[in-house]
Amino acid sequence: MSAAATGQEVAPAIVAAVEVEEWEVCACCGLREECTPAYAAGVRARYGGRWLCGLCGDAVSEEVAARGGSVLEVEAAIARHAAFCRSLDGRRTPVAAERLIAAVRRLLRNAGGKEEKAVVVVEIQEAS
Structure with missing residues (x-):
């Protein structure tokens, strides 16, 4: 007789590991x-x-x-x-690239939500 047939809960066999960034x-x-x-x-x-x-x-x-x-x-x-x-x-600022990466990350994380809309503003300035 299976666990489902007896009314017992079956624990999932595989638990996904969460990788910390x-x-x-x-x-x-x-x-x-x-x-x-x-x-x-x-x-x-x-x-x-x-x-x-x-x-x-x-x-x-x-x-x-x-x-x-x-x-x-x-x-x-x-x-x-x-x-x-x-x-x-310093003519190439990593800060601008970091802002772009953060904006893309926010877009991707919010892409799954159907009701939430994300507005992301990215400002990149050319070094003079």
């Missing part, structure tokens, strides 16, 4: 991004233990692919790109 800081440009530990670990595995934001990661990956793709080349490409980011000397 954490803040990571890009090793090149300093942009902070909220992500899951699993995502952060994947990024770190790709870039020799360093966490890179999507934009810097793409730049480094393209440079590595163009130069052969060795592990040493990954380290060198990260160093070159980090030096490039430092040379911008």
